[in-house]
Amino acid sequence: MYDLIRKTSTVLPEDVTLAIKKAIAREEKSSVAKQTLDIILKSIVLSSKNGLPICQDTGTVLVMIEGRPDKSIFHLEKSIKDAIRKLTKEGILRQNCVCSLTEKNTLDNTGMYVPQIHFEPSNGPTRISIMLKGGGSENMSTQYSLPNAKIQAGRDMEGVRRCLLDAVFQAQGKGCAPGILGVCIGGDRASGYLIAKKQLFRKLDDKNPLPVLAALEKTVLKQANELNVGPMGLGGKTTLLGVKIGHAGRHPACYFVTVSYSCWATRRYAVELNQKGEIRKWI
Amino acid sequence: MDIKQITSPLQYDIIKELAVGDMVSISGRIVTGRDQIHKYLASGNPSPVDLAGLVIYHCGPVVIKEKGQWKITAAGPTTSVREEPYQAQIISKLRPGAIMGKGGMGEKTKKAMSECGCVYLHATGGAAQYLAECIVKVEGVYLEQFGQPESMWVLTIKDLPALVTMDAQGNSLHDDILNDSSKRLEELFSQPFKKSGK
Numbered sequence A: 001m002y003d004l005i006r007k008t009s010t011v012l013p014e015d016v017t018l019a020i021k022k023a024i025a026r027e028e029k030s031s032v033a034k035q036t037l038d039i040i041l042k043s044i045v046l047s048s049k050n051g052l053p054i055c056q057d058t059g060t061v062l063v064m065i066e067g068r069p070d071k072s073i074f075h076l077e078k079s080i081k082d083a084i085r086k087l088t089k090e091g092i093l094r095q096n097c098v099c100s101l102t103e104k105n106t107l108d109n110t111g112m113y114v115p116q117i118h119f120e121p122s123n124g125p126t127r128i129s130i131m132l133k134g135g136g137s138e139n140m141s142t143q144y145s146l147p148n149a150k151i152q153a154g155r156d157m158e159g160v161r162r163c164l165l166d167a168v169f170q171a172q173g174k175g176c177a178p179g180i181l182g183v184c185i186g187g188d189r190a191s192g193y194l195i196a197k198k199q200l201f202r203k204l205d206d207k208n209p210l211p212v213l214a215a216l217e218k219t220v221l222k223q224a225n226e227l228n229v230g231p232m233g234l235g236g237k238t239t240l241l242g243v244k245i246g247h248a249g250r251h252p253a254c255y256f257v258t259v260s261y262s263c264w265a266t267r268r269y270a271v272e273l274n275q276k277g278e279i280r281k282w283i
Numbered sequence B: 001m002d003i004k005q006i007t008s009p010l011q012y013d014i015i016k017e018l019a020v021g022d023m024v025s026i027s028g029r030i031v032t033g034r035d036q037i038h039k040y041l042a043s044g045n046p047s048p049v050d051l052a053g054l055v056i057y058h059c060g061p062v063v064i065k066e067k068g069q070w071k072i073t074a075a076g077p078t079t080s081v082r083e084e085p086y087q088a089q090i091i092s093k094l095r096p097g098a099i100m101g102k103g104g105m106g107e108k109t110k111k112a113m114s115e116c117g118c119v120y121l122h123a124t125g126g127a128a129q130y131l132a133e134c135i136v137k138v139e140g141v142y143l144e145q146f147g148q149p150e151s152m153w154v155l156t157i158k159d160l161p162a163l164v165t166m167d168a169q170g171n172s173l174h175d176d177i178l179n180d181s182s183k184r185l186e187e188l189f190s191q192p193f194k195k196s197g198k
Helices: A002-010 A015-028 A032-050 A072-089 A135-139 A158-171 A188-200 A211-224 B014-017 B035-042 B078-092 B107-116 B128-134 B173-189
Strands: A062-067 A116-121 A127-133 A142-145 A179-186 A240-248 A258-264 A268-273 A280-283 B003-008 B023-030 B055-057 B062-066 B069-074 B096-100 B120-122 B135-142 B152-167
Touching: A002 A072, A002 A127, A002 A268, A015 A032, A015 A240, A032 B128, A032 B152, A062 A072, A072 A116, A072 B152, A135 A258, A135 B107, A142 A158, A142 A188, A158 A179, A158 A211, A158 A240, A158 A258, A158 B173, A179 A188, A188 A240, A188 A258, B035 B078, B069 B128, B069 B135, B078 B096, B107 B120, B107 B152, B152 B173
Parallel strands: A062 A116, A179 A240, B003 B023, B023 B055, B055 B096, B096 B120
Antiparallel strands: A062 A127, A127 A268, A142 A258, A179 A258, A268 A280, B023 B152, B062 B069, B120 B152, B135 B152
C-alpha cells in the first residue's frame, strides 16, 4: 500500500505526461502557454527523479477497493491508514486533513471519514485504485441540475455539452488547467460526484464504448480547447487534456450533470493484489 | 521574451514599472501565507514579520525536519482568489510589494494594488518541484498553530519564474482572458451537438 500511494504522489502517470508533451508541441513558440507547460514538464521530471511530491497539494486520498467481501478488507483498511500516516511523516503527503469543527489540522491525514475508502463487491482478484486529488481542482468541480435557464441547457446531450463547456469556462485557470473532466450524466446528488470521479481513472487514450458518449467526449475536448483559457488560465490552445463521461440511471424528476475537474497533475494508479495482499500487477 | 530580474522586498519604482505580460525572475526574501494567515492578519492581528515590499506567496508547502533543519519538499502556488475577502485590507495596511499565487484575484484586490503600488505574480500551479528548487533557505516559521501548510514560512528564494498578470496600473490578464473566453463560449453555444461528432 505504501508503494502504491508513494508512487501516486511522486510519479505522474505515463498517459498524462504524454498528453502534456503533446500539448507543448501544439503551443506557439515562446508563448506564455508553452513556457508554462515547459515548467510543468521540468517539474514532473524532477519529482519522479527525486521521489518527491508532484504537487505540494498532495490531495485527498480516495481509495476504491474491488474484491470479495471478507475479513481481508479490514486488514486492507488498516494498511492504507498506516501507509498514509507514514508517508505524511516522510513529507510525501502533506498534512491535508483539518477537523471541520475544531479547525485543527489532524497532522496525519486521517480524520472523520478520511481517507475515503469505497468498497465494491466483486468476484475477481482484489483491485485497489488510489487517487490523490488536490483541493484547487476539487473546488472547481460542480453539479448542474437540468434544465438550467442560465446556460439554456435542456435535458439532452446538447444540454450536457453546455454544462461541460460552462464548467471549463467557470474554472478558468483556477483548477490548474490544462485539466481533465470526469463526468456523470444522471445519478443522484451523491452518486453523481463519485461516478464522475471514477471516470478520472480511465486512461486518457481510451475510447468510450458508447458511441454517443465517445462523440460527446471528442466534441467537448475540441471545443473547450477553443476557449483560449490555456494552461493556468493564461491563454493558449490547451485548456483540457481529456474528457471522460459516464452515465447512471436517474429519478424521472432529476437530471444531474456532475463534473469532477481534475488538474493537469492527475495522480491515480490501480493495482491488482495477490492472495497475500502484495502487488501482483500495476494496471 | 525578456525576463526581468527582481528582488524581494521590492522597491516602489520597480513595482510601478512592472506591467501585465512581463516575465520575471524573483530572488530574495519572501513569506508564505494562505487562508488562515490571511484571515488572521485581516482580523487586525499584527504580522510577526514586517511585510513592507515583500512578496506574499499563496503557498502551503510540504515541509519536513531533517537533522534539526526545516526542508521544503514541495512548494507550488495555491488558488489565490480564496484570499479575495482579505487581500485588499492586508495590502493597504501592511504594504507588501507583490502577491504571488495562481489563478489571479478580483476587483477589490485589483483596486488596492493600484492604490498602494502592488502587483500580482502568477507562478505555475502544480510545478511544486521546480519551484521548491528555487527555495535556497528556510529563514523561519511563524504562526505554527495553523498547521504546517498554513503557517507563515519566511524563505529565501533564487530565480523563481513568474508572470505579472495584474499590475499597479489596474490591468489584469485574468480579466482579458475571462472576457475573451466568454465571447468564445457564446460562439460555441451556437453550434449544437450532433451525435456523430465533429
